[in-house]
Amino acid sequence: MNMAEGEWDIITGNHAAALAAKLARVGVVAAYPITPQTTVVEYLASFVESGYMNAEYIRVESEHSAMAAVIGAAAAGARTFTATSSQGLLYMAEVLHWAAGSRTPVGMAVINRSVGPPWNIHVDHQDTMSQRDTGWLQLYVSSNQEVLDTIIMMYKVAEHPEVMLPFMVCLDAFVLSHTFMPVNVPKQEEVDDFLPPYRPRHWMLDPSDPISFGNLVFPDDEYQEMRWSIDLSMRRALEVIEEVAEEFSEKFGRYHGGAIMKYRISDADYVILTSATLASEAEVAVDMMRDEGLSIGLLKLRSFRPFPHHSIRENLQGKKGVIVIDRSISFSSGGPIGTEVRSSLYDVSGAPAVVNYITGLGGRDITYNDVIAMSKDAISRISTGRLRKPYYWHKLKQDYQRIELAEEVVS
Amino acid sequence: MSITIHDLRKSEGSYLPGSASCPGCGATIAFRIASRILGPNTVYVIPACCFSIIQSPYPRSAISAPILNFAFAAAAAAASGVQRAYKFLGKDVNVVVWAGDGGTVDIGIQALSGAAERGENIIYICYDNEAYMNTGIQRSGATPIKAITKTTPMGKQEMPKDMPMIVAAHRVPYVATASVGYPFDLANKLEKAKRIKGFRYIQIFSPCPPGWDFPVEKTAEIGKLAVDTYFWPLYEIEEGKLRVTIKPRKKPLKEFIRMQRRFEFLKDEEIEEMEKLVMEKWNFLLHLERSERVF
Amino acid sequence: MELEVLILIPVSKPRRGATGETGLWRVERPIIDEGKCIKCWICWLYCPEEVISEGQSGFPVIDLSFCKGCGVCANVCPAKAIKMVRE
Known part of the structure; x- marks a missing residue:
């Protein structure tokens, strides 16, 4: 399952997404299969089991739990990744809000697929568009190279101390997810040099720090300000996306655009x-x-x-x-x-x-x-x-x- | 060695006076004892439940332990993530779910079942007050038959889910029932659970004065009577082997039932019928205790 | 121009009286009769509010700023050393 890093390869969008998670040194993956995302979780499973990727892989029983698990893992200090599509994303809806409200920079690949009924596994953007107000950064890409590069870049954006929001990189079902395209796979050292390890800066679930995260907030306390703060970070992210894209372009020689x-x-x-x-x-x-x-x-x-x-x-x-x-x-x-x-x-x-x-x-x-x-x-x-x-x-x-x-x- | 009151008094708990709990709350008795056994190297994941409120409002907390408050349905999944992250980062921390019965036997059952099946290294504690008390007393899958709640105003018609057995059927290393009426039994079970690796489940019978409609001072007494009348038998299942941990001299179920107005519709004949159900369950447990393995 | 960004996290810190002086909720107050008390600490064990501690005399004392007056302590006391009296 090992990839030739630092070389060109012909891979699918799903493969590129899984590789990006590996190269970003994700520590905890939790995922649940859904067509057409399935090969992402299969690749990740084989990466982890073969030892190519050092991560905990939680084979959860639903997407709701997948998102819950990565939020928990991020709160405890790990870089996290999951992937889903369509109904799976909608099933996560409640906890998508929880991820943003927790300011956990969870990473996710969403393979855009239409929403049922009737069943249809092919592309449209109804799934992610319906989740636009959850506080997630949402990027849409148009090639497999862009899938890989954007996921790596977005960890840097999401973990920026003034952003601290989860992100989804959205790729079209089959058109990217299952289509083979040439992708330049960066070397691990190059990615390490670009993306430092995740360090939660604002809060963390730590036995030595007895804080309660997320208990009841009354209308006269800072609930509205917390939502304002998410909005502020989201606006700041626009600048950070540009900065990170420039930096990526200098380091890797590829520029896909900023926002x-x-x-x-x-x-x-x-x-x-x-x-x-x-x-x-x-x-x-x-x-x-x-x-x-x-x-x-x-x-x-x-x-x-x-x-x-x-x-x-x-x-x-x-x-x-x-x-x-x-x-x-x-x-x-x-x-x-x-x-x-x-x-x-x-x-x-x-x-x-x-x-x-x-x-x-x-x-x-x-x-x-x-x-x-x-x-x-x-x-x-x-x-x-x-x-x-x-x-x-x-x-x-x-x-x-x-x-x-x-x-x-x-x- | 069994835990004594001196052990408990010496250890530090994580409950601070002046919380938002109702007077006579059974769940806070359970938490005070549990947090002493679980110790300071513990983080809690708490789904929507009475403890969401008991903690008190932002920016204060009545619990001096790290807590991740989480969405109702997914406490066990969030706790799985927390534990795996610690494992990945090389930290040894007790990860504990502290959930009510609704978040356990109803909306949270899927995430709980998934975590149990995967053998996640967490302790799941359900403080069972037998209904949705935080939302104002609605029936849950743990509400006993005949009990009045605001969604069963004439008394519930169905039997509750046997959640400890459902979890035990996942073949997890440790499952136990406990009651705030038997605090040392509870403490010993927590102590044992703490020493075992893998998925551990404890369901604590936690009387609720406003929800069950009994005088506030009787919380502990009712917790004990539930066990003494065999309404809530205390047992543990360790590596598939069941042991009834407390075998009290049987008291008539009527003594337990008549103390709570949630059972006020019950006629004496109906209590007799319930008595039969209680004895059936008790005898079944004794039968299981004689088997090599339950699961 | 860079925005000044404040990250507000809903994080709460532990303290006694997080909900205020819950002693004000009390209708009845527990009175310990030290002459009867056998210092078994059963009252402490069952107190839902963690308001019982050891006083200088070695007997249990109750923090009335937070005691909600439920009376569980009086009910479980094997020596019948705790009386509930109307506030």
């Missing part, structure tokens, strides 16, 4: 804004549309929490239009990213029009051709002022798309 990654946007009139592997399709789409003479670029959103309001404003002010593609839906409201981007831009003078598309749910395949179609639809809407709805569905089956269209015409 955002820009592609051909400086001179663009229109900007596609999306995340995860859809951003890779969008990159291809941008090149193709540029070849056609369209002035378009891409802003890939890596960090959804913290949300980079400032970067969004800075980079989109003065543009003619933004095409936001969401792979999840807040029913009747729109795409979570679309909603946030609008909120970022609302009070900016000369704010671009925002056209928000919901698509790719339940793993419906969305290629660069779809991105081109959405972009052109958006550009035509913007130039003709047909912006009647807060969001549009893309790639519904024809009969259903017709109903959407009818509603638009009537409204």
Whole structure:
């Protein structure tokens, strides 16, 4: 099971996630299997049993317990890791809040999978988007190299003394989790040099320090301030993400972006804004549309929490239009990213029009051709002022798309 | 060697006067004794339960021991994580779950079962006050049949879960029942549990004056009567071998029942029926005591 | 510009009287008759509030600032040396 460290390898996203946990010298892993996360926990089990990775591995009986166990372990001073998907993440929901409220910098890979019913094991972002208010840092990635590098980077961000929040690195089911891609696996010494051992600085469960963590707080005590403090750390994390990405880039020669990654946007009139592997399709789409003479670029959103309001404003002010593609839906409201981007831009003078598309749910395949179609639809809407709805569905089956269209015409 | 009152008086406990517990609280008697045996090298994981409140509000705590307060359903899982982290870091610390019956036999049973099956090196203590007392007396899976709670206003219709036996069926190294009415038996069991490695489970019968509706001064008396009437037999299962640790001369169940208004609907005939159930269980335990191994 | 970040953790410190002077809850007060007390410390053992300790005379004394007046001590005393009297 040993990996050739310091070399190129062809591995899946799940393998990259497990390797990142090993390279980060995680001390306690607790995990429960769920498709398509399963191979992460299998890799970790074989790493630990073969002695390649020195860690305690708790084979818990549920995701709720997995999260509980890593919080407990982090509170006792260990660096921790778990991984899940979809229903598993939702089952954790209660304890996700507990992790952030405890300021335990737990690490987690979430393999984005649609939520049932009906059962569907393929990608969309409904699972993680529905957990956006738990106090977790949430990063979306678009390659297996980015999976590995981001998990290592995020431990440094999460454990920063002014951040101290848990993080999830989100990777698309199958598109990354089970797809083999070339990955440069860093050497352990290089990672050690980049990421120092975890030292809890604010509190710790220690027999010599008889404190009670988390007992009852009344409204007139600091409950609201504790929530404010999480918000403050989350905002501070935006800066730390950039600092750590720069440092990583200097050390390893790879830069995936900080909270955002820009592609051909400086001179663009229109900007596609999306995340995860859809951003890779969008990159291809941008090149193709540029070849056609369209002035378009891409802003890939890596960090959804913290949300980079400032970067969004800075980079989109003065543009003619933004095409936001969401792979999840807040029913009747729109795409979570679309909603946030609008909120970022609302009070900016000369704010671009925002056209928000919901698509790719339940793993419906969305290629660069779809991105081109959405972009052109958006550009035509913007130039003709047909912006009647807060969001549009893309790639519904024809009969259903017709109903959407009818509603638009009537409204 | 059995633990004496002098041993207990010499040892330092982790309970400080002036907590938020109700007067006459059985669970705090249990904690005072348990914390003395468990000693200072102990951390507690406490799910939602009376002790969440008894600790007192932030920024003060009536417990002079490290506590991780945790979500209702997952105390045993959180404790597993705590213990494994200490193991990974090379620290030898007692990791103890201190949970009520709801957090043990109902919402927490899955995490508890998982930790027991994995053989986590923790001590799980359930202080059993036989209902959801912290939320104001609702029935739990540990509430006895016929007992009135606010969700069983005419008396509970079902038998409680036999949680110690459920845990013992996981073939863990140590399971015991205890009662605040027999504090030395409790202390000895904790002392034994402390010396064993692996998953250990103790369920302590902890009378609750407001919940069971009896005069506050009778907590210890009821805790003892429960044992003396065989309502709550005291036994331990060590490596699968069962031993009834206290075999008192049987008192009529009626003496125990009639002290608590939670059983006020019981007619004498019904107490007789309950008496049969109690004797069945007692005889079954004696039968198990004669077997080589229970599990 | 870097934010000044305060990390607020809900951590509580142990102290006596964490809920206040719980002695104020008391309706009845325990009185120990040292003439009857046999210093068996059973009262101490069962006291739910940990308010009984050894006084200078060697007899149990009760910290009335925190004693909630439950009367468990009086009930378990084998020498019947503790009386509960109305406050």
